[in-house]
Amino acid sequence: MDIFEKSEEIFENIRKIKPVVHNISNIVTANDCANITLAFGGSPTMAEHPDEVEDITSVCSGFVINMGNIGEPLVEAMLRAGKRSNVLGHPVILDPVGAGAAKKRNDVLFKLLENIKFSVIRGNISEIKFTATGAGAAKGVDADESDKVTDENIDKAVGFAKKLSKKTGAVIAISGEIDIIADENTAYIIKNGCAEMSKVTGTGCMLTSTLGVFCAANPKDILAAAAVAVSAYGYCGELAYKKMLETDGGTGSFRMFLMDYASKMDARLFKGGAKIEVR
Amino acid sequence: MDIFEKSEEIFENIRKIKPVVHNISNIVTANDCANITLAFGGSPTMAEHPDEVEDITSVCSGFVINMGNIGEPLVEAMLRAGKRSNVLGHPVILDPVGAGAAKKRNDVLFKLLENIKFSVIRGNISEIKFTATGAGAAKGVDADESDKVTDENIDKAVGFAKKLSKKTGAVIAISGEIDIIADENTAYIIKNGCAEMSKVTGTGCMLTSTLGVFCAANPKDILAAAAVAVSAYGYCGELAYKKMLETDGGTGSFRMFLMDYASKMDARLFKGGAKIEVR
Amino acid sequence: MDIFEKSEEIFENIRKIKPVVHNISNIVTANDCANITLAFGGSPTMAEHPDEVEDITSVCSGFVINMGNIGEPLVEAMLRAGKRSNVLGHPVILDPVGAGAAKKRNDVLFKLLENIKFSVIRGNISEIKFTATGAGAAKGVDADESDKVTDENIDKAVGFAKKLSKKTGAVIAISGEIDIIADENTAYIIKNGCAEMSKVTGTGCMLTSTLGVFCAANPKDILAAAAVAVSAYGYCGELAYKKMLETDGGTGSFRMFLMDYASKMDARLFKGGAKIEVR
Numbered sequence: 001m002d003i004f005e006k007s008e009e010i011f012e013n014i015r016k017i018k019p020v021v022h023n024i025s026n027i028v029t030a031n032d033c034a035n036i037t038l039a040f041g042g043s044p045t046m047a048e049h050p051d052e053v054e055d056i057t058s059v060c061s062g063f064v065i066n067m068g069n070i071g072e073p074l075v076e077a078m079l080r081a082g083k084r085s086n087v088l089g090h091p092v093i094l095d096p097v098g099a100g101a102a103k104k105r106n107d108v109l110f111k112l113l114e115n116i117k118f119s120v121i122r123g124n125i126s127e128i129k130f131t132a133t134g135a136g137a138a139k140g141v142d143a144d145e146s147d148k149v150t151d152e153n154i155d156k157a158v159g160f161a162k163k164l165s166k167k168t169g170a171v172i173a174i175s176g177e178i179d180i181i182a183d184e185n186t187a188y189i190i191k192n193g194c195a196e197m198s199k200v201t202g203t204g205c206m207l208t209s210t211l212g213v214f215c216a217a218n219p220k221d222i223l224a225a226a227a228v229a230v231s232a233y234g235y236c237g238e239l240a241y242k243k244m245l246e247t248d249g250g251t252g253s254f255r256m257f258l259m260d261y262a263s264k265m266d267a268r269l270f271k272g273g274a275k276i277e278v279r
Numbered sequence: 280m281d282i283f284e285k286s287e288e289i290f291e292n293i294r295k296i297k298p299v300v301h302n303i304s305n306i307v308t309a310n311d312c313a314n315i316t317l318a319f320g321g322s323p324t325m326a327e328h329p330d331e332v333e334d335i336t337s338v339c340s341g342f343v344i345n346m347g348n349i350g351e352p353l354v355e356a357m358l359r360a361g362k363r364s365n366v367l368g369h370p371v372i373l374d375p376v377g378a379g380a381a382k383k384r385n386d387v388l389f390k391l392l393e394n395i396k397f398s399v400i401r402g403n404i405s406e407i408k409f410t411a412t413g414a415g416a417a418k419g420v421d422a423d424e425s426d427k428v429t430d431e432n433i434d435k436a437v438g439f440a441k442k443l444s445k446k447t448g449a450v451i452a453i454s455g456e457i458d459i460i461a462d463e464n465t466a467y468i469i470k471n472g473c474a475e476m477s478k479v480t481g482t483g484c485m486l487t488s489t490l491g492v493f494c495a496a497n498p499k500d501i502l503a504a505a506a507v508a509v510s511a512y513g514y515c516g517e518l519a520y521k522k523m524l525e526t527d528g529g530t531g532s533f534r535m536f537l538m539d540y541a542s543k544m545d546a547r548l549f550k551g552g553a554k555i556e557v558r
Numbered sequence: 559m560d561i562f563e564k565s566e567e568i569f570e571n572i573r574k575i576k577p578v579v580h581n582i583s584n585i586v587t588a589n590d591c592a593n594i595t596l597a598f599g600g601s602p603t604m605a606e607h608p609d610e611v612e613d614i615t616s617v618c619s620g621f622v623i624n625m626g627n628i629g630e631p632l633v634e635a636m637l638r639a640g641k642r643s644n645v646l647g648h649p650v651i652l653d654p655v656g657a658g659a660a661k662k663r664n665d666v667l668f669k670l671l672e673n674i675k676f677s678v679i680r681g682n683i684s685e686i687k688f689t690a691t692g693a694g695a696a697k698g699v700d701a702d703e704s705d706k707v708t709d710e711n712i713d714k715a716v717g718f719a720k721k722l723s724k725k726t727g728a729v730i731a732i733s734g735e736i737d738i739i740a741d742e743n744t745a746y747i748i749k750n751g752c753a754e755m756s757k758v759t760g761t762g763c764m765l766t767s768t769l770g771v772f773c774a775a776n777p778k779d780i781l782a783a784a785a786v787a788v789s790a791y792g793y794c795g796e797l798a799y800k801k802m803l804e805t806d807g808g809t810g811s812f813r814m815f816l817m818d819y820a821s822k823m824d825a826r827l828f829k830g831g832a833k834i835e836v837r
Contacts, residue, residue, distance in 0.1 A: 025306070025307075026306070026604075027306045027583070027584070027585045027588045027589075027604075028583075028588045028589055028592050028604045029589065030306045030307045031306075031307050031308065031310060031311065031480060031481070031589060032589065034307050034480035034481075035479060035480050035530065035531075035534070038478050038479065038480060038530065039478070039529065039530050039531070044480065045377075045380075046305075046306075046307045046347075047377065047380075047381065047384075048348070048350075049348075049349050049350060049383055049384075051381075051382075051383040052349065052380075052381035052382075052383040052384050053381075055380065055381035055382060055383070055384075056377075056380060056381050059380070068604075069606070069607075070607050070610065071606075071607060071631065073350065098603075098605065098614075101603075101605075101610075101613065101614060101617070102605065102609075102610035102611075102613035102614050103609075103610075103613060104607055104609040104610040104613070105605075105607075105610050105613075199596050199597070199821065200593060200596065201589060201592035201593050201596060201602065202589065202592075249818050250597065250817060250818030250819060250820070250821035250822050251593065251596065251597050251817055251818065251820075251821040252593075252597070252813070252814035252815065252816070252817025252818040252820075252821070253814060253818050255531070255593070255814075255817075256531035256532060256534075256535060256814060257531065258531070259529060259530055259531025259534075260528050260529030260530065260531040260532050261529060262529070262530075262531075263478065263529035263530040263531070264529050304585070304586075305585070306585045309585045309586045310585075310586055310587065310589060310590065310759060310760070313586050313759035313760075314758060314759050314809065314810075314813070317757050317758065317759060317809065318757070318808065318809050318810070323759065324656075324659075325584075325585075325586045325626075326656065326659075326660065326663075327627070327629075328627075328628050328629060328662055328663075330660075330661075330662040331628065331659075331660035331661075331662040331663050332660075334659065334660035334661060334662070334663075335656075335659060335660050338659070352629065534810070535810035535811060535813075535814060536810065537810070538808060538809055538810025538813075539807050539808030539809065539810040539811050540808060541808070541809075541810075542757065542808035542809040542810070543808050
């Protein structure tokens with residue numbers, strides 16, 4: 001069954017289960033993360049007190065750690081909710097925001113990687129490369145490694161993603177003009193999305209929360225759920241950009257239309273715009 | 280004088296007083312709460328440091344506690360500002376977000392209820408039922424008590440709300456498809472609003488901040504102010520949903536139109552759409 | 559070269575440099591601050607952990623302190639990042655949110671002023687007057703000093719701004735119906751903007767973040783960069799208000815259109831709407 005055939009069940013599971021997803025986010029994008037979770041058919045809970053998160057996450061179906069804020073009480077909450085989610089078998093998604101940008105931030109990342117088993121790790125190429133190399137040797141990201149993924153170097157990037165997936169046990173999602181979603185055996189190359197998405201804050205964070213919805217409702221096929229989530233979200237961006245131009249809008253309008261299309265996305269619309277290849 | 284007649288003075292008082300309302304909120308919805316306060320004609324201050332909140336709340340006309348974030352410094356700030364508001368006679372509104380969902384959260388709720396006298400307590404039926412039963416016996420919410428309010432069980436729910444109002448001294452506002460606003464003697468049944476409101480984060484938080492504006496400007500008739508606030512806000516939702524459909528929008532557009540109509544709401548518009556009955 | 563001639567280079571520098579600006583903000587407006595930074599052509603980083611901010615700010619070109627949240631870990635982060643930015647010669651912008659409103663808040667303000675050299679200090683007339691008088695004598699703002707800036711008292715206000723600039727070494731930006739941007743020798747009087755801007759939360763915070771973008775890309779002429787930033791932002795407000803009326807919108811639409819026009823603003827559009835005089 002290919003990814004387009006699978007997508008019907010993936011969307012249907014979200015509609016049936018309406019998964020409650022626990023997100024620990026940050027002051028910049030928490031509202032966006034909650035709204036995109038709702039738009040795609042999930043229900044967010046954003047509880048973040050260390051003493052409540054185990055109770056809260058227990059009634060959810062998935063957990064998203066956005067590493068935007070690395071304050072101590074929040075990191076403790078991430079650890080407790082992550083471990084509890086692992087015990088319960090809930091998919092746990094990691095967004096290593098700013099990995100490599102500061103020593104303190106890196107220390108937090110390694111602590112999370114050591115203590116929690118992730119179902120998906122999603123970031124841009126720099127964040128993912130740092131997650132891969134830093135986790136082993138704690139050294140910085142080499143400049144040449146942080147090159148963008150292009151049609152020319154795609155095979156190398158796919159190999160890297162598969163290898164990191166094998167090492168971590170998580171599906172690896174690398175975001176950029178070309179997205180790569182890979183487990184150790186299979187990679188999906190996705191060419192949805194548009195440049196305007198980098199002109200709005202939180203588009204990465206929102207994608208990670210989107211992964212939370214799709215994976216929480218489809219825990220038995222995380223790779224396919226992640227690929228459909230990334231493609232659907234990117235396609236929402238394309239549709240939003242088109243409507244922005246039609247209404248003579250700017251980045252404010254784009255942001256709103258992105259949310260609009262997320263709330264309208266379904267298997268039928270998805271199939272009309274998804275650009276996914278297998279490697 | 281019925282609620283429709285009263286509504287003219289209620290809106291006029293907001294227009295004249297332009298009440299400054301102190302809100303302690305959370306990272307998910309603080310922006311929405313501030314914007315809805317402005318939209319309905321108030322002016323928000325969101326100060327949250329324990330050492331500043333007494334100074335700040337003293338120059339306000341009302342105080343809204345949104346229990347979304349229960350971090351220790353924030354709870355201390357809630358307590359200090361709440362006690363100070365009580366001394367000054369300012370209306371204090373409580374939104375017991377997630378009451379019953381975690382032990383830690385319940386402990387915070389009981390501490391607030393013990394230390395602060397509230398003018399209005401607003402939540403969904405589960406939160407309000409937990410607030411009622413938990414406050415006395417610290418036991419969980421029974422499943423049958425958390426049933427939605429419908430035309431069939433409305434009398435029982437009204438009785439419950441009146442009883443809780445008598446016990447707490449606060450006007451009780453239960454949100455749902457059917458809203459109940461009650462003091463110990465009188466209940467208003469409100470049938471404004473629309474299902475789309477549950478697809479956007481913070482619509483409950485924003486309603487609580489709306490109550491802050493209406494009550495701060497109308498401290499002498501909290502029950503009527505609360506009923507008009509709930510009805511007006513719900514009617515904004517209906518108007519926003521209509522415009523969303525007309526513009527082929529989704530939840531992003533709905534959220535914006537909700538704010539638009541809040542900023543346009545006045546006594547004349549209100550009378551054309553309010554659906555309020557007395558019990 | 560007058561300010562209109564300078565504006566071409568100012569916008570061009572932003573386009574070429576795409577400055578990364580470090581913002582420490584608050585839970586109410588952090589999302590808006592990040593989005594306006596992107597809209598005007600910068601790139602925001604909102605890191606706020608005291609142990610990471612020196613690393614983060616070192617790879618930026620400017621730093622914005624929004625004093626909305628004065629929690630202890632945040633103030634420590636402001637101080638560390640501010641001192642580091644001073645060492646690196648990055649423009650540092652201060653928004654003394656709520657200066658004068660609470661003793662605790664004032665103490666934080668004085669601590670920041672003592673430890674960090676600011677390139678621009680921006681606030682409303684009350685905040686700036688408190689910053690000026692409180693910094694010397696720690697006394698409150700006199701009522702007559704907090705009068706709005708009008709065509710009648712503009713000369714006095716300009717004199718005050720120039721004097722405060724001489725004392726602090728910072729360009730002083732006073733926001734209101736009439737804006738004053740001054741160093742010790744020159745003042746720009748700006749009459750862009752519209753009343754609707756006070757109906758949306760964070761319009762002051764967003765202006766401060768806008769100053770961050772313009773100054774980070776134009777560190778050699780902070781005064782001109784600040785004047786162009788304030789005028790361009792105000793003009794976006796005028797354009798947004800016009801579109802709001804055309805679409806029969808309210809404050810929600812206004813907020814979105816403000817962001818739209820920020821993302822469309824350039825030297826050509828600017829010259830068609832800027833209202834700047836020199837004093």
